Structures are given as structure tokens and as C-alpha cells.
Amino acid sequence: MGSKQFHVAVVGATGAVGNQMIACLEETNFPVKRLTMLASSRSVGRPLRFRGDSIEVQELTERSFKGIDIALFSAGGSTSETFAPMAAQDGCVVIDNSSAWRMDPQVPLVVPEVNPHAVAQYTQKGIIANPNCSTIQMVVALNPIHQTFRIRRVVVSTYQSVSGTGKKAIDELFNQTRAMINFLDVERSVYPHRIAFNCLPHIDKFLDNGYTKEEMKMVNETRKIMEAPALAVTATTVRVPVFFSHSESVNVETERPCPPEEVRQVLATAPGVRVVDDPSQNRYPLATDAAGQDLTLVGRIRRDESVPNGINLWIVADNIRKGAATNAVQIGQILTQTYL
Numbered sequence: 001m002g003s004k005q006f007h008v009a010v011v012g013a014t015g016a017v018g019n020q021m022i023a024c025l026e027e028t029n030f031p032v033k034r035l036t037m038l039a040s041s042r043s044v045g046r047p048l049r050f051r052g053d054s055i056e057v058q059e060l061t062e063r064s065f066k067g068i069d070i071a072l073f074s075a076g077g078s079t080s081e082t083f084a085p086m087a088a089q090d091g092c093v094v095i096d097n098s099s100a101w102r103m104d105p106q107v108p109l110v111v112p113e114v115n116p117h118a119v120a121q122y123t124q125k126g127i128i129a130n131p132n133c134s135t136i137q138m139v140v141a142l143n144p145i146h147q148t149f150r151i152r153r154v155v156v157s158t159y160q161s162v163s164g165t166g167k168k169a170i171d172e173l174f175n176q177t178r179a180m181i182n183f184l185d186v187e188r189s190v191y192p193h194r195i196a197f198n199c200l201p202h203i204d205k206f207l208d209n210g211y212t213k214e215e216m217k218m219v220n221e222t223r224k225i226m227e228a229p230a231l232a233v234t235a236t237t238v239r240v241p242v243f244f245s246h247s248e249s250v251n252v253e254t255e256r257p258c259p260p261e262e263v264r265q266v267l268a269t270a271p272g273v274r275v276v277d278d279p280s281q282n283r284y285p286l287a288t289d290a291a292g293q294d295l296t297l298v299g300r301i302r303r304d305e306s307v308p309n310g311i312n313l314w315i316v317a318d319n320i321r322k323g324a325a326t327n328a329v330q331i332g333q334i335l336t337q338t339y340l
Helices: 016-027 077-089 116-124 133-149 167-181 213-225 260-268 321-339
Strands: 006-011 032-039 047-050 053-056 070-073 093-096 127-129 151-160 232-239 246-254 273-275 296-303 310-317
Touching (some): 006 016, 016 032, 016 321, 077 127, 116 321, 133 213, 133 246, 133 273, 151 213, 260 273, 310 321
Parallel strands (some): 006 032, 093 127
Antiparallel strands (some): 047 053, 296 310
16 A cells, blocks of 8 residues: 555444444554544534544535545435535545445446456446445355356345344344343334344335345345346345344355355355354354454355255355445555555
């Protein structure tokens, strides 16, 4: 990395992902000359820590981006739709964590372990999209398999933690669990049903085809990131009563034979992946193991005996880190090292 330093902004700095972005910038020694914290008016003046300093949150306005080089956005789709083009117009490169820009053909959708070359396309709109959390961890594991064995079809079922919905959902799971243990009435506001001791096959809105938006994100984003527009992908996404980390059961069919031991070898040397796969010792990826780290854990690697070239995988990652903040900061590192 050169000695060049950058003025960086975090939009949505007070949220769970925004907080984690700030932590990741610090952990990675990102070349930050100055950090600006931006959020809605209700958070103005709130102090946040960065490299031992206290920085007060400022209100996000159309004038916020003058002189800023890179802005990490984690403030929701409508905020990104409004403010990302304004930031880009002021010469700031936006790395956006919402779904607003992901499928825009002029906006690169990037997972650094999979398609770092796509960052170069940022010049078209000044925006780079960060994929959906459940998509990121899946493609980190699938891409090396695809490069070696050529994937034809993917069937995925997710087991997604409540932190994917935000702090209110974390509080709701905690409060409902405590209420049930104490035989009290359970209150719900975030989810349409009780999440404590339950599984909800419903993430985001339902669409006319019977799938949810989350499920179709996984389909469409996987094709775009892996540059495989004809790849067959089908998804069922489920919210489970876990605080952090998303887990996924993934069934893959390939064009070439994919013996489990060869898949293990391919994944063992893949960037961003750790193989955790020794069932005889009860070793397989757990949500509790993935929480707090940036690697994607893969295990339960076994042949699908119902088809000629099939493999089953269990994929787990921290949805706030690799599924959001870390991935965005990694994109920023590629920008600073190669393009800015």
C-alpha cells in the first residue's frame, strides 16, 4: 500500500453495520487521513470512537460529501438512492451496503475473493455495490468450486440470524426469550410471528412468484458476481433464533465429477475460506464459531448420492462482518491500492 491517505465517511455510522465498518477500518489500518461519521438528525452529536479519538456524528445532507474520497454507506436503500449519486457527483466513490444499486448494470457488485476485477467499473457511476450478506458467504465458497468443476445448479436453504434485521430484532429475540422462560406474555413488533424458539421461512417481502425478495437477491446476485448469467439457483431463506452469523445448507450440481476429497482440497486453499470438516470429532461450522471473524467456514462436505455430480456443503459466516462491513472495507482496500 502506498503512503496516500484518504478522507473517508461512514453513512449510517450509528447502526450495527456502520459501527462494524468503523471497527474494520481501524483493524485493517485502512489509510484514513480523516473519518467523518454521518447519520440521521436524531444521532447528531453522538460521539463514536476511532483510533482512540472521539468523533461526533454529523447530519447526512446533500452537502456532506465535499472533499470526501470514499463513503461507506449502510443506511438503507432509500437513503442510498438519494445520497449515493450526490456523493458521486462530488467526486466521492460510494461503497453501498443496501440493495439499491446491486442489480444496476452500470454498478459493479463485488466480493473481493470472487470478482475483484469488477471494481474497475466503479467509474461508470461512482458507486460500488456490496452484495447481500447471505449471497457473499455462499459465493466465497462456491466460486472456487465453480472454477474447478463448473457449477450447473445450486439449491440453498439459509438459517439467518436476527442481527441481519438490525438492533431492534436482536432486542426482540432477547426480550421474547426472557419472557418465555419466565412464562410472561411475548410481545412482537419486528417480525410477523414470534422469533424466539421458532423458525420463520420469511425474509423480506413476498413477490408474485411466491419467493421473497431475499431469495431472489441470492439468485440474481450470485449470477452477477460469478459472471454466470445462466447459472440455475433456487433459494429458501429462513430466519432463526440466533443472534449472529448466517448458516446455509447448499446443494451443488457440477458439470465435472466433484469427489468430496477434491472439493475439500480446492476449498482449503481458497481465499477467505476455512474448512471445518471432521464429523468424527463433531467438527463442523457453527454460528458461534463464525461470529466475530471474517472467514467463511465450510464443512459437512459430502457427495450428493442422488445425482451423478453433486456435493452438499454447510456454509457459515458472520453476517455483520464478512456479510456486510468487512466486505465493504475490503472493496475499499482494492480501491485505494489499485484505482485511487
